[in-house]
Amino acid sequence: MSDERGPKSANIFDVARLAGVSHQTVSRVLNDLPNVRPATRARVEQAITQLRYSPSPAARALVTRRTRTIGLVTPGSADFGPTSIAMHFTVAARAERYSVDTVTSPEPDPASVRSAVETLLRQRVDAIVLVVTDVGVLEVVRGLDLSVPLVAAAATQRRHPHLVSIDQYRGARSAVRHLAELGHGRILHVAGPPRNPDALERVRGWRDELAARRLVAEEPRNGDWSAASGYALGRELDLGSGTAVFVGNDHMAIGLLSALRGRGLSVPEDISVVGFDDVPEAPYLMPPLTTVRQDFRALGELMMQKVLLAVEEPESLTEDTPIATHLIVRESARALG
Known part of the structure; x- marks a missing residue:
């Protein structure tokens, strides 16, 4: 589908980048405020002319309010x-x-x-x-x-x-792709709350990556983001050797790791686990947690x-x-x- 919106109009940040100043300085020049050096003011005005920048009249009217x-x-x-x-x-x-x-x-x-x-x-x-x-x-x-x-x-x-x-969706796909490339054909998902937008996008990414690899997506189990819910679900999951679990966030993964130890299962020897978030504790868990980092x-x-x-x-x-x-x-x- 073609983009019919035409070229994007310059904004105050574009002017600031071209002039090599902050957007606050551009705003001071636009509103004819003091404390702007003449050379700086000239540079900003040149950038405004070069970019054909025209500030919003409505926005300028609101400055004093x-x-x-x-x-x-x-x-x-x-x-x-x-x-x-x-x-x-x-x-x-x-x-x-x-x-x-x-x-x-x-x-x-x-x-x-x-x-x-x-x-x-x-x-x-x-x-x-x-x-x-x-x-x-x-x-x-x-x-x-x-x-x-x-x-x-x-x-x-x-x-x-x-x-x-x-990008929760592609983050989830990268986690599942990693597990699949390690040879796991059964990848379960411990998801977040069923009405949470992030959780829903991670479920969608998990399903789509499995579908792309022609792997079965078993029904995800929902927690509430807490380690306690991860622990409770970890005690209930039907797990066999070689199973992998993609967990919707790191705190639930922490609870899951504890539950697996309580069941006599070793990570990653018996079960592979990948989390999501990269919380500060993730590198210091036993074992250190593979996870998806959010910026x-x-x-x-x-x-x-x-x-x-x-x-x-x-x-x-x-x-x-x-x-x-x-x-x-x-x-x-x-x-x-």
Whole structure:
């Protein structure tokens, strides 16, 4: 299918890169603010002319009314992924001299998230950022009449200029591909919560990689991301020698490893295990855990760049390719034979 959108218009970040300055400096030049050296101002103006950059009139009209505060809605759990995303986003926001007001949604369901968003709107934030952990949340948010931009971190097949994500699907496929290439023909999946977008994309990747290799996909078993749920499922799984398990996150894998030891099974001699996340403890487990690393820092920075564009240059927002994952090979999976 051909792309009929035409060439992409330059945005404030393009000007900053060409002029070799920060986007804040470009903003100061555009708004004729002081404390910009004449040579720097001339360089920025030259870049503006060269790129034929035209800032959004609506965004410029809002400059004096901004609070430089972003509302962040996080889930009411301490799971590694959402916590890491929130931390790195907050760091990226502070680097841009924005403060972050965080509201925790006690439950991941749409009603709780709607309430959190409404709370932040009353606080006059410049934008809202969501860390989405329930597939129903995005549909509810789309129906809200928001007065400020909203950016969401959510793994989904549907692309949107206001969505950012890490590529859960290809990360899952890389984990299953690794196990298959080690000779495993039976690869089970311990998945995350059934309504979690990341978990659903990892299940999809697991199924598709198995299908591509003409291997049977047995019904996945769902945990809740905790080591306790991984342990409980590890005690119940029907395992035979040479079986491999792709686990939806590292904490469930930690519980699974403990359950397998309790059953007298050795990893990787009897069972190969691959996790997802690359938590700090992963290299120090017995055995060190093969896993899929997510770049939460890159995601946090991308979220902040999306917010800045949504506030300053909304017409320049485009869909982003999900951030790539990396398979980290350690000792919890080995070749058969």
